[in-house]
Amino acid sequence: MKIITLLTTPFTQKHWFADLLFAIIRFICGILLALDFGASKFGMPWTDESQHLDLFEVAAWFPEDVASYGGIFAVAPIFFAWMGAFSEAVGGLLLAFGLQTRLASFLIMCTMLVAIFMQKWGQSTWAMLPAMGFLWVSIYHLYLGSGRFGLDYLISKTLKHKN
Structure with a gap:
């Protein structure tokens, strides 16, 4: 329980306006990441109408792209493609709403490091x-x-009041 409290409890800024400004940035980045970058990797219906994909199936082009990075990515391209798509789509939504922000941020950070050094x-x-x-x-x-x-923040306040 202590680790969940540690991961969930956010730091707050001295003035609420600073937290609001950071929340706006967090929300915009999370929504853009989820809807623009992550959704296309799952092959959502609005990205390619000629191909029907299950919600939990990554788009056909993405594992091929991941495999081209070589090394461990070539060994398990579907796994890494799914993890990348998951961290962008689901992690982006978690980031936007500030739910398990640290976990989502870690997944996004790993994915962006791979994108920078392996793709871009x-x-x-x-x-x-x-x-x-x-x-x-x-x-x-x-x-x-x-x-x-x-x-x-709301979850950590609730946990704090229960203890």
């Missing part, structure tokens, strides 16, 4: 910028959590 490295800085932006936001929230404008 060697391209222009402009091509790496989206992954770098999501990386920076995830690192910040990995340390601080959701702040006072997230579900983690």
